[in-house]
Amino acid sequence: MRCYSCAKLSLSILCKHCKETLFKTQTGTRTIGTLDVISFYKYSTIESLLLTKHKPEGYRIYKALATMLLKPFAAEFAENADSEVYIIGVDEYVKSGYAHVALLTHAMKTEKTTPLHASLMAQNRVNYSGKNLQFRLANPRNFKYTGKKNIDAILVDDIITTGITLQEAQKVLMQHGVNVLFALTLADVEES
Numbered sequence: 001m002r003c004y005s006c007a008k009l010s011l012s013i014l015c016k017h018c019k020e021t022l023f024k025t026q027t028g029t030r031t032i033g034t035l036d037v038i039s040f041y042k043y044s045t046i047e048s049l050l051l052t053k054h055k056p057e058g059y060r061i062y063k064a065l066a067t068m069l070l071k072p073f074a075a076e077f078a079e080n081a082d083s084e085v086y087i088i089g090v091d092e093y094v095k096s097g098y099a100h101v102a103l104l105t106h107a108m109k110t111e112k113t114t115p116l117h118a119s120l121m122a123q124n125r126v127n128y129s130g131k132n133l134q135f136r137l138a139n140p141r142n143f144k145y146t147g148k149k150n151i152d153a154i155l156v157d158d159i160i161t162t163g164i165t166l167q168e169a170q171k172v173l174m175q176h177g178v179n180v181l182f183a184l185t186l187a188d189v190e191e192s
């Protein structure tokens with residue numbers, strides 16, 4: 001097959017060179033209210049890869065990104081954790097045959113970290129893309145949480161734009177006694 005990123009012949013969806021190049025990108029933290037959000041990339045760096053979500057090739061690309069980034073992150077986190085921590089994906093909704101966020105959280109399963117799949121679902125999926133903060137605030141996701149209560153958790157999504165969605169998710173989880181340690185996303189749309 002060909003590497004999705006550079007189109008050179010490759011054994012996997014992302015070639016060795018692109019994986020190494022992508023690995024170099026710096027991880028950053030952005031604070032939204034009381035929530036720290038760690039992102040692996042600036043959105044523009046991996047935009048072409050993230051735009052594959054809901055397309056057939058997106059399944060392999062999100063899986064490759066999860067294995068490359070989230071799996072080692074969870075392994076390192078688990079090494080230093082003294083008690084069990086849960087992994088909660090933001091709206092693991094199946095579209096075009098798979099839930100892209102579930103591919104990310106699935107890779108984070110370790111002896112100390114347990115994904116609670118599809119436990120935090122949006123009841124409103126109005127399209128946010130290209131919409132401003134006012135629109136997003138006026139059309140909340142209305143998350144419903146059905147997972148375990150009174151736990152520590154890491155919140156996971158693929159992209160952070162305004163941070164409104166993550167903040168709304170944190171608020172709902174807190175109402176169920178879930179202590180969100182921090183959030184983790186692949187990419188941050190904010191460039192500064």
Ligand SMILES: [Zn+2]
Pocket residue numbers: 003004005006007008014015016017018019
């Ligand atoms: Zn490549």
